[in-house]
Amino acid sequence: MPGVVIVGACQAGAQTAVSLRELGYEGTVTLVGAEPSSPYARPPLSKAYLAGAATAESLSLRNASFYEAQRIDLVLGDRVVDVDLDGGCATTDSGRRLPFDRLALTTGARVMRLPVPGADLDGVLYLRDLADADRLAALLPAARSVVVVGGGFIGLEAAAVCRAKGKDVTVVEMLPRLVARAVAPEVSAFYQQAHERRGTRVCLGRTVTEIVGQEGVSGVRLDDGSELPADLVLVGIGVRPRVELAEQMGLELRQGAVVVDQCARTSDPRVVAAGDCTLLPHPLDPGVMVRLESVQNAVDQAKAAAASLLGLEQPYCSVPWFWSDQDDLKLQIAGLSTGYEEVVVRGEPDSERFSALYYRAGRLIAIDCVNRTADYLFVRRLLGAGGTLPADLVSDADVPLKSLVDV
Amino acid sequence: MARIVFVDPKGVSHEVQGAIGATVMDTAVKNGVPGIVAECGGFLSCASCHVYVDDAWIDRVGRPEDADDPTEAEILDDAMAECQPGSRLSCQVVITEELDGLLVRVSPEQF
Numbered sequence A: 001m002p003g004v005v006i007v008g009a010c011q012a013g014a015q016t017a018v019s020l021r022e023l024g025y026e027g028t029v030t031l032v033g034a035e036p037s038s039p040y041a042r043p044p045l046s047k048a049y050l051a052g053a054a055t056a057e058s059l060s061l062r063n064a065s066f067y068e069a070q071r072i073d074l075v076l077g078d079r080v081v082d083v084d085l086d087g088g089c090a091t092t093d094s095g096r097r098l099p100f101d102r103l104a105l106t107t108g109a110r111v112m113r114l115p116v117p118g119a120d121l122d123g124v125l126y127l128r129d130l131a132d133a134d135r136l137a138a139l140l141p142a143a144r145s146v147v148v149v150g151g152g153f154i155g156l157e158a159a160a161v162c163r164a165k166g167k168d169v170t171v172v173e174m175l176p177r178l179v180a181r182a183v184a185p186e187v188s189a190f191y192q193q194a195h196e197r198r199g200t201r202v203c204l205g206r207t208v209t210e211i212v213g214q215e216g217v218s219g220v221r222l223d224d225g226s227e228l229p230a231d232l233v234l235v236g237i238g239v240r241p242r243v244e245l246a247e248q249m250g251l252e253l254r255q256g257a258v259v260v261d262q263c264a265r266t267s268d269p270r271v272v273a274a275g276d277c278t279l280l281p282h283p284l285d286p287g288v289m290v291r292l293e294s295v296q297n298a299v300d301q302a303k304a305a306a307a308s309l310l311g312l313e314q315p316y317c318s319v320p321w322f323w324s325d326q327d328d329l330k331l332q333i334a335g336l337s338t339g340y341e342e343v344v345v346r347g348e349p350d351s352e353r354f355s356a357l358y359y360r361a362g363r364l365i366a367i368d369c370v371n372r373t374a375d376y377l378f379v380r381r382l383l384g385a386g387g388t389l390p391a392d393l394v395s396d397a398d399v400p401l402k403s404l405v406d407v
Numbered sequence B: 001m002a003r004i005v006f007v008d009p010k011g012v013s014h015e016v017q018g019a020i021g022a023t024v025m026d027t028a029v030k031n032g033v034p035g036i037v038a039e040c041g042g043f044l045s046c047a048s049c050h051v052y053v054d055d056a057w058i059d060r061v062g063r064p065e066d067a068d069d070p071t072e073a074e075i076l077d078d079a080m081a082e083c084q085p086g087s088r089l090s091c092q093v094v095i096t097e098e099l100d101g102l103l104v105r106v107s108p109e110q111f
């Protein structure tokens, strides 16, 4: 039996392999990853790892002995460059030929590059892989001023770490508010103030037109002609799914991502896909297609993918959730707020402890919680049970949410 | 290294060696102890690493209320599985030499 080949050895790939064994699959499982390290958690790269509070070893998802005991063959530091679906064979960069009868694509995403002059200067960095984080951590001590391009979660997390290390930090965001894709204006405004309180400068509605410098970076030019001094530029302007192999196999793509159904099946019955490379049905509202970039999504989708590889149907319908740590601000999000019509703020944002509840058609669809873990845990469970909360009662932060409904 | 014994929700014992300074959660996950999901990777955002510390060990391990950060106690208070005297989020329990031989039961409902 040729078995299963999993292309991409990170959060989604590792979970697919583990779930195959948990479901009782006995055949060969080969997990191929282009990075040299065994599958690891990326979230700490912009948080504890960058701050120096976690080691590379502590990021790895499982021990070598675990993969061995589970008979999961890890092929690391090698990239699958060609897939012959009809012939059932994947070929790697180094010439390895890996036979399969089923294939999983867990190729993730790559960062978007800043398309401006000077972007290839030394000192212009990105943050996706362990190697990126190591480069940043190595250059950071000598840097005085850091410009972060992109006011999304990763940019803001890294900005908070740099600021806590005493750097002069400026965040430049093209849109008129921070984290605009993911949160309501009220929450964006809170993050802007919270970062400014900690001494970070926030420049909104500005784009970078050029990175200035001779050998290394010395500054960043903005579209209003001004120049910000910078010894380091960290670019966090989003990611694009890695879909070259899917394209080559002729799988259906949309919005640059691999289209899958609720069971993580692609348009070809021999191939499943999971994680950042996919466009998937909203887990709680399957008529809507979404892209999700989170650990929870990678893991839950991979479980569905493993089941599908074995011909079982285990649709992924768990509540999406996400977290982001910026300095001592713990943000936790449950549900997806996309398409919300009303937002209710619970608690005083200035106290750095509040929640924002999102409603559509009178029903609760998501919550953002800043330092209010109890709200988050409760709503996550409530959404999973199909429940809602009366919008007119949730704003009183002294009333526990769980006292407002029976679940 | 310290020896840690996990009793999984099915009642099966798993004995693993944990590095001093690592967390109990980390040791369980890396060695594939069933039932410890640890979705958030140890950042107090999930409650999917809930264990019950054996009575004999509670004093040495410490209680969630003793932590500076109130989050663990808050999470446990709201966790799906019943909170018991030995309840801890295992990502907050750091392995020390003193904990060699530690016995914990994995909570049946992880969330």
Ligand SMILES: Cc1cc2nc3c(=O)[nH]c(=O)nc-3n(C[C@H](O)[C@H](O)[C@H](O)COP(=O)(O)OP(=O)(O)OC[C@H]3O[C@@H](n4cnc5c(N)ncnc54)[C@H](O)[C@@H]3O)c2cc1C
Binding pocket: A007, A008, A009, A010, A011, A012, A013, A032, A033, A034, A035, A041, A042, A043, A044, A045, A046, A078, A079, A080, A081, A106, A107, A108, A109, A127, A128, A129, A154, A242, A245, A274, A275, A276, A277, A292, A293, A294, A295, A296, A298, A321, A322, A323, A324, A325
């Ligand atoms: C700095 C940072 C912070 C983050 N913080 C959070 C957070 O707080 N919370 C959260 O939920 N999520 C967070 N995320 C997002 C989360 O890490 C991703 O959603 C998750 O890693 C997706 O997993 P994946 O397996 O789909 O893809 P990836 O993690 O991108 O892994 C894909 C892997 O496949 C490999 N690969 C690709 N093509 C091939 C090929 N042809 N052959 C072999 N190997 C290949 C790649 O090298 C890569 O290792 C963060 C991400 C980053 C970068």
Ligand code: FES
Binding pocket: B025, B038, B039, B040, B041, B042, B043, B044, B045, B046, B047, B048, B049, B089, B090, B091, B092
């Ligand atoms: S691993 Fe998430 S709270 Fe412990």
